[in-house]
Amino acid sequence: xxxLGNKNLPNVNWKGEYTTEQxxxxxxxxxxxxxxxxxxxxxxxxxxxxETISLYPAQKRSLRKMRDNRFFILLASRQIGKSxxxxxxxxxxxxxxxDQRILLVANKEAxxxxxxxxxxxxxxxxxxxxxxxxxxxxxxSMTLENGSRIGITxxxxxxxxxxxxxxxxxxxxxxxxxHLVDEFWKSVFPIISSSKKSKVFICSTANGxxxxxxxxxxxxxxxxxxxxxxxxxxNEVPGRDEVWAAQxxxxxxxxxxxQQEFCCEFVSTGxxxxxxxxxxxxxxxxxxxxxxxxxxxxxxxxxxxxxxxYVAGVDTSEGVGVDASVIQIxxxxxxxxxxxxxxxxxxxxPPLEFTNKLHDILKNWGSxxxxxxxxxxxxxxxxxxxxxxxYEKIVSYGNERAHRRNIMKGMIAHTNTKYKxxxxxxxxxxxxxxxxxxxxxxxxxxxxxxRYPNGTWKAQGGKHDDRVMSLLYALFMLEKDLTERFFxxxxxxxxxKPLLIxxxxxxxxxxxxxxxxxxxxxxxxxxxxxxxxxxxxxxxSQMDADMDxxxxxxxxxxx
Numbered sequence: 001x002x003x004l005g006n007k008n009l010p011n012v013n014w015k016g017e018y019t020t021e022q023x024x025x026x027x028x029x030x031x032x033x034x035x036x037x038x039x040x041x042x043x044x045x046x047x048x049x050x051e052t053i054s055l056y057p058a059q060k061r062s063l064r065k066m067r068d069n070r071f072f073i074l075l076a077s078r079q080i081g082k083s084x085x086x087x088x089x090x091x092x093x094x095x096x097x098x099d100q101r102i103l104l105v106a107n108k109e110a111x112x113x114x115x116x117x118x119x120x121x122x123x124x125x126x127x128x129x130x131x132x133x134x135x136x137x138x139x140x141s142m143t144l145e146n147g148s149r150i151g152i153t154x155x156x157x158x159x160x161x162x163x164x165x166x167x168x169x170x171x172x173x174x175x176x177x178x179h180l181v182d183e184f185w186k187s188v189f190p191i192i193s194s195s196k197k198s199k200v201f202i203c204s205t206a207n208g209x210x211x212x213x214x215x216x217x218x219x220x221x222x223x224x225x226x227x228x229x230x231x232x233x234x235n236e237v238p239g240r241d242e243v244w245a246a247q248x249x250x251x252x253x254x255x256x257x258x259q260q261e262f263c264c265e266f267v268s269t270g271x272x273x274x275x276x277x278x279x280x281x282x283x284x285x286x287x288x289x290x291x292x293x294x295x296x297x298x299x300x301x302x303x304x305x306x307x308x309x310y311v312a313g314v315d316t317s318e319g320v321g322v323d324a325s326v327i328q329i330x331x332x333x334x335x336x337x338x339x340x341x342x343x344x345x346x347x348x349x350p351p352l353e354f355t356n357k358l359h360d361i362l363k364n365w366g367s368x369x370x371x372x373x374x375x376x377x378x379x380x381x382x383x384x385x386x387x388x389x390x391y392e393k394i395v396s397y398g399n400e401r402a403h404r405r406n407i408m409k410g411m412i413a414h415t416n417t418k419y420k421x422x423x424x425x426x427x428x429x430x431x432x433x434x435x436x437x438x439x440x441x442x443x444x445x446x447x448x449x450x451r452y453p454n455g456t457w458k459a460q461g462g463k464h465d466d467r468v469m470s471l472l473y474a475l476f477m478l479e480k481d482l483t484e485r486f487f488x489x490x491x492x493x494x495x496x497k498p499l500l501i502x503x504x505x506x507x508x509x510x511x512x513x514x515x516x517x518x519x520x521x522x523x524x525x526x527x528x529x530x531x532x533x534x535x536x537x538x539x540x541s542q543m544d545a546d547m548d549x550x551x552x553x554x555x556x557x558x559x
Contacts, residue, residue: 001013001014001015002014003133003134003137004137006124007128008124008125008128009124009134009137010128010131010133010134011133011134011135011145012133012135012145013133014128014133016128016129018129022127022129022130025039025130026129026130029092029096029130030096033063033064033067033088033089033092034055034060034063034064036088036092037053037055037063037088037092038052038053038054038055039052040052040125040126040127040130041053041088041091041122041125041126042121042122042125043084043118043122044121050125053084053088056236056237056238057236058080058232058233058236058237059080059081059085059232061230062074062085062230062232063085063088063089065228065230066085066089066201067089068228069199069227069228070197070198070199070200071199071200071225071226071227071228072199072200072201072202072227072228072229072230073201073202073203073213073216073217073220073227073228073229073230074201074202074203074204074229074230074231074232075203075204075205075206075217075229075230075231075232075264076203076204076205076231076232076264077205077232077233077234077236077237077261077262077263077264078205078234078261078262079237080232080234080236080237082171082203082204082232083115083118083171083203084118085203086104086115086169086171086201086203087115087118087119087122088122089167089169089201090102090104090119090150090167090169091119091122091123091126093148093166093167094132094144094148094149094150095123095126095130095131095132095144095146095148097146097148098146098147098148099146099147099148100147100148100149100166100167101148101149101151101164101165101166101167102148102149102150102151102165102166102167102169103151103152103153103165103167103168103169103188104116104119104150104151104152104153104169104171105152105153105154105168105169105170105171105184105188106152106154106170106171106172107154107172107175107176107177107180107181108154109152109154111171111172112140112152112153112154112171113139113140113152115152115171116139116140116150116152119142119150120137120142123142131144132144132145132146132148133145140152164195165188165192165198166195166197166198166199167198167199167200167201168188168192168198168199168200168201169200169201169202170200170201170202170203171203171204172203172204172205173202173203173204173211173212173213173216174204174205174206174207174208174211174213174214175204175205175207176211176212178210178211178212181211181212182212185212202216205260205261205264206260206261206264206265206266206267207260208266208267208451208452209266209267210452214266217229231264232264233262233263233264234248234262234263245262248262249495250494250495250496251496252423255431256423256426257423267451272446272447272448272449272450273422273425273426273429273430273446273447273449273450273451273457273468274429274430274446274447275430278429278430278433279443279446279447281433282429282436282437282443283440283443285436285437285438286437286438286439286440286443287301287438289301289438289439290302290303291303294344294346294357297344297345297346298342298343298344298361299342299343299344299439300341300342301339301340301341301342301438301439302331302339302341302342304364304365304366306366308331308333309331309332309333309368309501309503310329310330310331310332310341310365310366310368311329311330311332311368311369311370311371311474311477312327312328312329312330312361312362312365312368312369312370312371312474313327313328313330313370313371313372313469313470313471313472313473313474313475313476313477314326314327314328314358314370314371314372314373314378314381314470314473315373315378315466315469315470315473316351316354316372316373316376316377316378316381317347317377317466318350318351318376318377319346319347319348319349319350319351319353319354320347320348321347321348322347323347323464323466324345324346324347324464324466324467325344325345325346325347325349325351325354325466326343326344326345326466326467326469326470327342327343327344327358327361327470328340328342328343328442328467328470328471328473328474329341329342329343329361329365329368329474330435330471330474330475332477332478332501335428335434335478335497335498335499335500335501336432336434336499337434337436338428338434338435338436338475339435339436339438340435340436340437340438340439340442340471341438342361342365343439343442343467344357344358344361345441345466345467347466351377351378351380351381352380352384354381355380355381355384355385355389356389358370358372358381358385359385359389359391362391362393367391367392367393368393369393369395369477369486370391370393370394370395371395371397371410371411371473371474371476371477371482372385372394372395372410372411372473373410373411373413373469373473374408374409374410374411374412375412375413378410379408379410382394382408382409382410383408383409386409394409394410395409395410395411395477395482395486396408396409396410396411397411397412397417397476397482398411398412398413398414398417411473411476415456418456418457418472419456419457420479421472421473421475421476421479422457422472424472424475424476424478424479425471425472425475425476427495427497428475428478428497429446429475431495432493432495432497435475437471439467441467442467442468442471445459445463445464445465445466445467445468446467446468446471448460448463448465449465449468478497478498480496480497480498483498483501486503486504487501487502487503487504488501488502488503488504489501490502
């Protein structure tokens with residue numbers, strides 16, 4: 001009587017007796033999706049465990065629209081239970097209608113399986129007298145005795161081609177790669193349109209304007225495509241008030257992210273990371289460097305000061321004349337006035353030579369904490385800097401959870417870390433407006449650093465973002481998780497970002513082995529006169545004594 005012996009899975013041999021109350025409940029659940037949901041549909045509450053769902057008014061409104069319309073699109077704030085609404089409809093449709101073909105679509109197989117697990121759990125929690133028996137019950141599909149079948153797929157160009165579908169449900173449509181979802185839509189929509197009763201439901205959080213979800217939702221708003229639509233805002237969820245909103249805005253750390261993910265606003269794709277007004281304001285602070293070395297590759301606006309606090313961000317390239325290896329040095333002594341004090345940029349220096357140059361420059365600035373991308377050729381730079389040259393202040397991020405015996409140093413850059421880094425960088429530059437950029441080329445790269453339809457940020461076609469990425473890595477040191485690891489945060493700002501910090505005592509002086517920033521290079525600037533070496537922490541009398549000793553051994557000072 002039970003599928004694989006599971007008493008929550010009656011098979012085609014199951015027989016039971018129905019009471020008068022059960023018959024009435026069965027009939028009412030068939031006719032009323034809200035009654036079905038609130039009396040029989042189970043969810044996992046993170047605080048209370050498994051329980052029947054209690055729908056709030058906005059969820060009831062959307063479920064009615066799903067029931068009453070053939071094409072329905074839902075724009076929703078984060079964490080309002082939009083996927084749960086879809087699973088309620090899936091189960092209701094399959095249980096009370098014969099021979100239904102229901103297809104659930106997500107951008108990743110793991111996501112589709114996770115949602116389908118909710119459907120399976122809710123089905124198993126239904127009383128046996130309410131649900132049709134099971135014929136097939138698998139990880140990615142289930143078939144009921146009434147002929148209805150629920151399956152899942154991902155968004156590929158050939159998904160569902162050749163299938164007949166009564167109900168198509170697409171979850172988080174706006175986050176599916178445009179080139180995938182457009183091909184998928186061409187593949188699957190003809191299946192739906194060929195039937196007069198087939199339904200399509202799409203739900204998502206907003207994610208830019210260059211995607212299928214935006215086009216369908218705008219068409220629904222304008223009543224130009226025949227779609228019904230609904231929007232559920234963050235404040236329609238019980239328990240969410242202005243205090244909750246303030247805490248969430250602080251946690252997410254970005255006004256843009258808050259507006260998009262909780263206020264249902266479509267942030268335009270193609271927009272620059274800084275607007276025109278801010279760009280013009282920042283441009284007024286651009287100036288020529290005081291010192292230029294390495295044929296202009298190494299630019300210095302302020303000389304190193306042992307009383308100041310510096311961090312470095314590093315982006316590495318192959319040195320073949322395309323992308324560049326870049327070092328950004330920021331003065332973060334006062335987080336209300338972060339200053340770009342030096343940059344190094346070279347697109348022809350090979351990684352091995354760049355490692356030596358990076359080591360020298362970091363020593364120039366008192367051996368600051370350095371966040372270095374280790375993807376691709378960056379790995380050899382990080383490893384040689386640490387293992388061969390003994391640099392101790394390489395920051396590790398993005399690989400702490402990896403299953404490795406020894407955590408690799410440096411930053412593992414992937415979609416999530418980069419997105420987090422962009423939000424952090426845009427906060428300090430756009431919202432706090434606490435960053436002074438003195439290098440015009442860095443600022444111009446920042447202007448052409450734009451948001452793409454899939455939500456990622458990178459340079460416009462034909463341009464570079466190496467200076468921006470190294471700036472992003474330097475500012476990433478002010479991401480709360482990293483800042484707490486290396487500094488003492490004495491005060492936070494209103495957004496929960498570090499405002500006042502103090503360096504921790506690691507047993508190593510911050511300027512432990514200072515060297516001259518000039519070496520034997522010809523200095524451009526200062527009237528083109530060669531300058532004497534600058535050595536921190538040494539009294540004039542000691543310098544004079546050392547010079548006398550060198551003269552005794554036959555050394556002659558440079559003119």
